Amino acid sequence: MPGAYVYLFIAILTETIGTTALQASHQFTRLAPSLLVVVAYGASFWFMAMALKTMPVGLVYAIWSGLGIVFIAMIGYLVFQQRLDLPAVLGIGLIMAGIVVIQLFSQTTHH
8 A cells, every 4th residue: 555655646746747837838838848748647647547556546536636736726826926815725724634534534545
């Protein structure tokens, strides 16, 4: 199972890189970021598939999408100067709380 979490973490990182490149591609009008989108998303799905060999799809997708949201919100703030209002921050906090609950209390994670 620890190897699956490594694959999942790499999937999250590459998805975050792909989404950041998507913003930088300016709707696919810039070649280098556009190519990075395709490569990063491809890598992300491959690593997610590797995690799915031993982890349930619902758990993998919940962690992948939840942490992806958090990371992209942080990158949006730091790199693209995109501000979030209080409801958005609270909602992202609830997503993080959900991931923590899954990791600490769910029997699905096979601790």
